[in-house]
Amino acid sequence: METGRTPQLQVEGLSRFYSNLQAVKNISFEVRQGEVLGFLGPNGAGKTTTMQMLTGNLAPSQGRVTVVGHDLLEDPRAAKAAIGYLPEQPPVYRELTVDEYLDYCAALNRIPAGKRRAARDAAKEKCGLTAVGHRLIGNLSKGYQQRVGIAQAIIHLPPVIILDEPTAGLDPIQIREIRHLIRELGKEHSVILSTHILPEVQSVCNHVQIINKGELVLNDSIEGLAQRMQSSILTVRLRRPPGHDVLAGLPGVKKVESAEDGSLRLYHDPSADPTDALLKLAVDRDWGLTTLLPQRATLEDIFLELTTEDTAHTEAAAMHTDVRVPHKAGRGVRP
Amino acid sequence: MIFVIARQELRRLFLSPLAWTILGVVQFVLAWMFLQSVNNFLVVQSQLLGMGGEYGITELVVMPLLGNTAIVLLLITPLVSMRLITEERRNKTLPLLFSAPVSMTEIVLGKYLGVVTFLVLQLLLVALMPLALLLGGGLDLGMYASGLLGLLLLIGAFAAVGLFLSTLTQHQTVAAVGTFGVLLFFWLLDWARTGADGGVLPYLSLLNHFEPFLKGVFDTRDAIFHLLFITTFLALSVRRLDMDRVGG
Numbered sequence: 001m002e003t004g005r006t007p008q009l010q011v012e013g014l015s016r017f018y019s020n021l022q023a024v025k026n027i028s029f030e031v032r033q034g035e036v037l038g039f040l041g042p043n044g045a046g047k048t049t050t051m052q053m054l055t056g057n058l059a060p061s062q063g064r065v066t067v068v069g070h071d072l073l074e075d076p077r078a079a080k081a082a083i084g085y086l087p088e089q090p091p092v093y094r095e096l097t098v099d100e101y102l103d104y105c106a107a108l109n110r111i112p113a114g115k116r117r118a119a120r121d122a123a124k125e126k127c128g129l130t131a132v133g134h135r136l137i138g139n140l141s142k143g144y145q146q147r148v149g150i151a152q153a154i155i156h157l158p159p160v161i162i163l164d165e166p167t168a169g170l171d172p173i174q175i176r177e178i179r180h181l182i183r184e185l186g187k188e189h190s191v192i193l194s195t196h197i198l199p200e201v202q203s204v205c206n207h208v209q210i211i212n213k214g215e216l217v218l219n220d221s222i223e224g225l226a227q228r229m230q231s232s233i234l235t236v237r238l239r240r241p242p243g244h245d246v247l248a249g250l251p252g253v254k255k256v257e258s259a260e261d262g263s264l265r266l267y268h269d270p271s272a273d274p275t276d277a278l279l280k281l282a283v284d285r286d287w288g289l290t291t292l293l294p295q296r297a298t299l300e301d302i303f304l305e306l307t308t309e310d311t312a313h314t315e316a317a318a319m320h321t322d323v324r325v326p327h328k329a330g331r332g333v334r335p
Numbered sequence: 336m337i338f339v340i341a342r343q344e345l346r347r348l349f350l351s352p353l354a355w356t357i358l359g360v361v362q363f364v365l366a367w368m369f370l371q372s373v374n375n376f377l378v379v380q381s382q383l384l385g386m387g388g389e390y391g392i393t394e395l396v397v398m399p400l401l402g403n404t405a406i407v408l409l410l411i412t413p414l415v416s417m418r419l420i421t422e423e424r425r426n427k428t429l430p431l432l433f434s435a436p437v438s439m440t441e442i443v444l445g446k447y448l449g450v451v452t453f454l455v456l457q458l459l460l461v462a463l464m465p466l467a468l469l470l471g472g473g474l475d476l477g478m479y480a481s482g483l484l485g486l487l488l489l490i491g492a493f494a495a496v497g498l499f500l501s502t503l504t505q506h507q508t509v510a511a512v513g514t515f516g517v518l519l520f521f522w523l524l525d526w527a528r529t530g531a532d533g534g535v536l537p538y539l540s541l542l543n544h545f546e547p548f549l550k551g552v553f554d555t556r557d558a559i560f561h562l563l564f565i566t567t568f569l570a571l572s573v574r575r576l577d578m579d580r581v582g583g
Contacts, residue, residue, distance in 0.1 A: 078436070091429070104339070
């Protein structure tokens, strides 16, 4: 689809070890101009580590990052000038006013002195900060601090903007505003944002990546994902159901599950629809078909399917480490 | 770019009451010392004339004042330098510098220049006091200049240690105590004298490379010692900050 455009950010074989633990495993992807890439994954999957490596805050153990043709390790100055980064916690100085802070960021990003004012005003306007320019950042609400963080990331109009959980900790109205802002930014810049809020990806991004335990398990456009979601589950209700293995033997069926209400869920390849075969067998063998419903999988289903092993792991881990509350000695009745 | 970071550092320093308090308190303490020694000098002045005038007001009032300034700077530098990197690390603002098109060396030099500028301001305020004596008499200006140069180099060395210690930890107090300990150690290395020439340890003492300046002796070896000392600790700071990116 967007093959005509050159990639703004290229990542090849990126890995990162923390001593023996490999937090990011051999990740490769590209971001083109005008793409808003949603980076999804459970907590601890390696989202933040990856973003830190893309922005030069963390040195990769292996792999290459190229930003608008500049290698991040060999030519860090040019590469970093083309990136705007908002870390998980906005890197703001609480004792400065918004204007002072943004002027400093403009200078740090080598905007010439004469153009800093214009750059600052433009960034403020995009992020809705015009009214608070003279206020101390420490006195602003969390939502406004987050906006200052975004303004900092876009002040030098970088081709690539990287936002780490930009909506975390905001109220619903603020979340809507920030999402709107990100959509606006996506028109002119390439944006990568990480999140674990699934609807956010659907509402903001046009490209999705899911990372789990350091590995890229899905890399698809939102249209491709919609395709995937349309028809990969059939909900079936049978009066005289055969064994699961019979259903699982149908062409294209990957997995059969019983739902709580007695119906069966057939997961199948989006390319191979088993509906015809199922109908034929149901009539031939008299299973008593009452319901046949192609179901739209949600992004959540896909997410859980791809990361499910991980959740099983964490649940098991949580069970093992049940927290024992120690006896509180001093709380008894004193003699 | 170094100057952008230095100016920002200085500005943020002066936004906190700490900088103003330090400037005021140090000035008050040293002014009091200065007044007392001028008083004493006036009492003994006539006897000194009888001794042939070998020692003047520069030797007896001004140079001791500069010596005391060195001790006071040893006490306050940790307080000024403790927040340099620790605070950024704690408030998670370091990514702003790391993801800007700025090299690690520029970050370190900018921070260093910021804190040195503050200490030089402090030194200038102190240096004004002896100049008041010019109203009523002469000063040995060459000796005075030598003393100030010595203090300038000393400030550079103190600040470099302070910067390095602040890259090591997230806690300002730890950085301050550490800086104070290291500085005092390098000051007192002189005590480890063995044999006639003293041995290696006293040679590394900051005191031994500062005292000649107070006597009006400018030796390039002393100046080079200070410059090497500064370079070493700045290089260590760059390395330590790079470890944040590479290690983990």
